[in-house]
Amino acid sequence: MRSLLSEWLTLHCTRELDTMIEIEGKRRCCGCEACRQGCPQSCIRMERDEEGFDYPIVDTDRCIECHKCERVCPFMKLDEPREPQAVYAACATDEGLREASSSGGLFTLLAEDTLRRGGVVFGVRFDEAWSVCHDYTETIEGLAPFRGSKYLQSRIGESYRQAEQFLKEERPVLFTGTPCQIKGLVHYLGHAYDNLMTVDVVCHGVPSPMVWQRYLTTLRAGQGEITGISFRDKSVSGWRRYDFVAQSAGGGNVRQFYGDNIYMRGFLHDLYLRPSCYACMAKGGRSQSDLTLGDYWGVERTCPDLDRALDEDKGTSVVMIHSERGRRLLEGLPCRYRQTNYASAVAGNPAIEQSVTEPPKRQLFFAQLDAEPLDSLIARLTVIPLHKRLWRQLHHQAHRVKMRLRRLARD
Ligand SMILES: Cc1cc2nc3c(=O)[nH]c(=O)nc-3n(C[C@H](O)[C@H](O)[C@H](O)COP(=O)(O)OP(=O)(O)OC[C@H]3O[C@@H](n4cnc5c(N)ncnc54)[C@H](O)[C@@H]3O)c2cc1C
Ligand code: SF4
Ligand code: SF4
Ligand code: SF4
Structure with a gap:
């Protein structure tokens, strides 16, 4: 096992999983934990590095060399960017919901729709220490903690496993997260489910x-x-x-x-930010999500004629549709929406496609953090x-x- 992993990691991560990862290799691990959750021996654990990000470590004594960790890792199959099938400016008609959400409140509308169909919604909430983690809910009240962007990396926990279980029980599942978390889920599951709906957010990157x-x-x-x-x-x-x-x-x-x-x-x-965020492999439609949600920065220029209600500074979402299922869902929601185009969405929001550049001062920041x-x-x-x-x-x-x-x- 040690040699197989070493071979793979030399190619993909320039690291060894049972030692700490070299800096350049860290860009090739987004911390999605698909490998840990997929390991049939439960012999992968996550360990926090000195910057505060978690990376996988293999207990080589218990490893049976099944290669599953390699197969599920989203870095093993890098997809080409893909433009969305359609792009909309949209916001919830419920003004209270719109104000309580980070953008236009589309997440809650999609989630409520899933729950009404007897489904389960996965999202990100604060934990007891005010860090953030993925969790799921089966109730409308349970959606409130998921509302609003939390600007730090969420711990995925066992949510891929839990989502898989619900999918096998034929429950509708809405899974939300960053593009790399969605790509991790898709790789973990290994095949498409008709009852799965995936939504990622436009992602600037996640802080430590x-x-x-x-x-x-x-x-x-x-x-x-x-x-x-x-x-x-x-x-x-x-x-x-x-x-x-x-x-x-x-x-x-x-x-x-x-x-x-x-x-x-x-x-x-x-x-x-996490090192992988400076060379993101999942944004630009590469996560394989059904829908991508973000802020429609520049909506006032794109849709100057738009209904005033859409632009009174309560928040407008950019909604990018990547699948027929995503399109059908948007059309049934209680929201106002207007079709626009991809170029205008990207013009106001480069994070849709581009990774930010690692600033030279990042190293200095972590070097000085304790001092x-x-x-x-x-x-x-x-x-x-x-x-x-x-x-x-x-x-x-x-x-x-x-x-x-x-x-x-x-x-
Ligand atoms: C770390 C991060 C960076 C972002 N960067 C940008 C950006 O550069 N440009 C842009 O247009 N939009 C960005 N967004 C997305 C935007 O802030 C809104 O989350 C998105 O538009 C959905 O808003 P909403 O009104 O539909 O719903 P809301 O209720 O505001 O959104 C909540 C949704 O965000 C998810 N979420 C919250 N925190 C996290 C987290 N830490 N990790 C994963 N998922 C999380 C929840 O699970 C839920 O699906 C970012 C979001 C996050 C979390
Ligand atoms: S090869 Fe199989 S047993 Fe070994 S760490 Fe990977 S998933 Fe676990
Ligand atoms: S599966 Fe996720 S956590 Fe594991 S090595 Fe790959 S990117 Fe990192
Ligand atoms: S930019 Fe976002 S999607 Fe890309 S690696 Fe970072 S957290 Fe993941």
């Missing part, structure tokens, strides 16, 4: 769960115990200039424009000139006033 935990420690030091987190709160500043919000037991909530929040700043400067307080380290490595900061503050305050006036006029 360890960096997130360190950020939470700084938050707790100032605010006390955390009782709620929203990475994308639209209630005050709207969809385009959303806030990061952390609620705490003492009531001293943090609300910051995302550009001013230090964790979001490091994330959006790509300082602590410097997190907030000053991120601030130092993502310096924004004073005039830009002032301009942004001014713009943000003006935007908030505009939002307030708009609400007053509406009420």
Whole structure:
């Protein structure tokens, strides 16, 4: 086994699974855990590296050389990018749902439809430590924790196995996640299921769960115990200039424009993404999902004539359809939608196709992480000139006033 894996890994990952992975090899593992979940001997475990990302380690003594881990790994078959069959700008007609969701609320509509048909929905929720993990629900109430984007890598746990079990029981299954998690699921399952619907999100990349935990420690030091987190709160500043919000037991909530929040700043400067995110093999339609959801940045330019309700800064989704099943599902949902085109979606949202570039300061960030307080380290490595900061503050305050006036006029 050792030699077979070594051969495969030399080709694909330049690493050995029973030692820690070399830096260049880490780009070839997205942490989907398809190998671990698929191993019939349960002899693969995930181990966290010094950057806070999990990688598989094989117990070679128990391995029976069946090669399943190789067959299910999404890096074993790299697909060509594919353009969607159709692209839409869409949002839920339920304005409350739209506001509670990160984009246009399409995830919840698809999920409710699945549950109404007796199905099961897989999504990402916070755990007890405010990290995030995949889980499933069979109830409408169970959807709320899945709503909203959480900007860190989710632990997939046993969800591929669980989804497979439900599929074999002929229950409709909606599985949502990042493109690499969907590609991992497709490879894990090994064949198509008519009762499976897969939805991925347009993906900028996933930050290190360890960096997130360190950020939470700084938050707790100032605010006390955390009782709620929203990475994308639209209630005050709207969809385009959303806030990061952390609620705490003492009531001293943090609300910051995302550009001013230090964790979001490091994330959006790509300082602590998983290495595979700088060379993503799953975006651009390569995940084999039925549908892709994202933010329709630039919708005001693409559809200037669009119903005003679609563009009052509550959030509009870009919906990319990759299969006939995906098209049928969208058509039945209680949402407003308008067909657009792929070029316009990509123009406002390069993350649909392109990986971000690894910044040279990433190495410095992880080298200094134990030596410097997190907030000053991120601030130092993502310096924004004073005039830009002032301009942004001014713009943000003006935007908030505009939002307030708009609400007053509406009420
Ligand atoms: C890490 C990450 C990066 C993203 N980057 C972009 C981007 O660059 N451009 C863009 O247009 N859109 C991006 N999105 C997608 C966007 O933020 C919305 O999630 C998406 O448009 C769906 O919104 P919604 O209103 O339909 O539903 P919502 O209710 O807002 O979406 C919730 C959905 O996101 C899933 N989800 C939440 N957190 C995670 C996570 N950590 N890992 C996997 N799945 C998760 C849930 O399972 C559920 O399916 C990103 C999302 C995530 C999680
Ligand atoms: S070859 Fe088979 S037994 Fe060995 S680690 Fe891979 S899946 Fe497990
Ligand atoms: S299956 Fe997933 S976790 Fe395992 S080696 Fe491949 S990418 Fe990494
Ligand atoms: S950018 Fe690619 S590799 Fe990174 S989490 Fe998103 S889909 Fe996975």
